Amino acid sequence: MPAQDEHGLEVAMGRMLQIGVTIAALVVLFGGVLYLKLSPSPRFDYQRFHGSPTSNENIHMLLSGVSHFDSQSLIVVGILLLIATPICRVIFGVVGFTLLRDRLYAIVSTVVLLILLFSLFPGR
Amino acid sequence: MSVLVFTIAIFGTSILAGLLGALTGLGGGVVIVPVLCLLFKVDLHYAIGASLVSVIATSSGAAAAYVREGYSNIRIGMFLEVATTLGALLGAYLTARVSGNWIGTIFGFVLLYSAWTSMHKIAEEKASLIPDSLAMKLNLRGSFPVTGGHEEYVAEHVPAGFGIMFIAGTLSGLLGIGSGAVKVLAMDQVMKLPFKVSTTTSNFMIGVTAAAxxxxxxxxxxxxxxxxxxxxxxxxxxxxxxxxxxxxTHVKTLRVVFSIVIVALGAEMIFNGLTGRL
Structure with missing residues (x-):
């Protein structure tokens, strides 16, 4: 396999990660500014663990929150984009190694992708 | 404390933690979790949750630069990610089974170990140059740029390295950190990969591990x-x-100072964990 193509895949992965993090951080920042402008009170109690799932459980609730510029929903979307970034990198691996005709590593990347998907949707 | 003051205080502290993490090479997570717990009295579960997502950000943000330099090995990284993501699933599962005090105590020991590795640059052993048949079969090799050409390397002790990576993943999922120190241990010390390849590939893997x-x-x-x-x-x-x-900048003195800070944090986490205060 030509080393050049392989380095091309690496550079593409690196750039993709950089873009993903930048977009995610900007969304978190935007949500954060709105969050501080409205300064919800009383402050969430971080000292005791409440154990309620993050308000992203319901995708409809999240989307409706985003459409109303709800600051916390926007921050959650930013966090989800952040989590999606390395997952996209693994998808890049599956596609890239397939294109490079490296069957072994196309399979290895697919296994990693399946573990990640399983972790995101447990019991589904 | 109002929401604004609290948020600004956390933001400022996180900048310091990120700075410290980058300068010691340990990553921000290992610093921010004890600081949130000990200084801001944040519940351990919220601390590791916030840390985990910040770990994904720093790993992905730094990867672009490393990849361009040509040190990180995406094949070795991808192969070992099978171990770290499976470990991370186990670790994240365990966070609900293990008490906060135990998690805090384990965290303290990981801090002490991390500080120790960042102080002692272990002398690099020359690879034995006996081709490892499993590594050859899995194509776990590569080359990196040195002055006047490229230097080739092949991984050794693949099963042991894979096993330690599973532990690294478990610690990452249990503690909300990148556990870069353990990943480097697996690649540099066990698999005998060049140090620069180990550190950059470890950083590359941290984001995927944390995402799991x-x-x-x-x-x-x-x-x-x-x-x-x-x-x-x-x-x-x-x-x-x-x-x-x-x-x-020349960071050797900074490194020593920061290592002392990390030892202190680790000792306090262990103390608080053992005395049931977390």
Whole structure:
């Protein structure tokens, strides 16, 4: 396999990660500014663990929150984009190694992708 | 403390944690979790939740630069990610089974170990140059740029390295950290990969490893937007600044000072964990 193509895949992965993090951080920042402008009170109690799932459980609730510029929903979307970034990198691996005709590593990347998907949707 | 003051205080502290993490090479997570717990009295579960997402940000943000230099090995990284993501699933599962005091105690020991590795640059052993048949079969080799050409390397002791990576993943999922120190141990010391290849490939793997626990953390409610927001932005800003500083300044004294800080944090985590205060 030509080393050049392989380095091309690496550079593409690196750039993709950089873009993903930048977009995610900007969304978190935007949500954060709105969050501080409205300064919800009383402050969430971080000292005791409440154990309620993050308000992203319901995708409809999240989307409706985003459409109303709800600051916390926007921050959650930013966090989800952040989590999606390395997952996209693994998808890049599956596609890239397939294109490079490296069957072994196309399979290895697919296994990693399946573990990640399983972790995101447990019991589904 | 009002929301604004609290958020700014967390943001400022996270910048310092990111800076410290980048300069010591340990990553921001290992610093921000004890600081949130000990200084801000944040519940351990919220602390590791916020830390985990900040770890994804710093790993992904730094990867672009490393990849361009040509040191990180995406094949070795991808192969070992099978172990770290499986470990991360186990670790994230265990966070609900193990008490906060135990998690804190384990965290303290990981801090002490991390500080120790950052102080002692272990002398690099020359690889034995006996081709490892499993490594050859799996194509776990590569080359990296040196002055006047390229140097070739092949991984050794693949099963042992894979096993330690599983432990690294478990610690990452249990503690909400990148566990870069353990990943480097597996690649540098066990698999006998060149040090620079080990550190950059470890950084490359941290984001994927952390992503494997993130779904479980979200569904358990460990990740709260109001806390995660200043932590993500602060740690990211701090680590970007830290990696710039690394290029420009002589950091040996800083490293020693920071290692002492990390030892102190580790000791306090162990103390609080053993006395049931977490």
């Amino acid at each position: 626990s993130a779904g479980i953390y979200l569904s358990r409610g460990y990740i709260v937007p109001g806390l995660a927001m200043p932590v993500i932005l602060g740690v990211l800003a701090g680590s970007v600044a830290g990696s710039r500083l690394l290029v420009n």
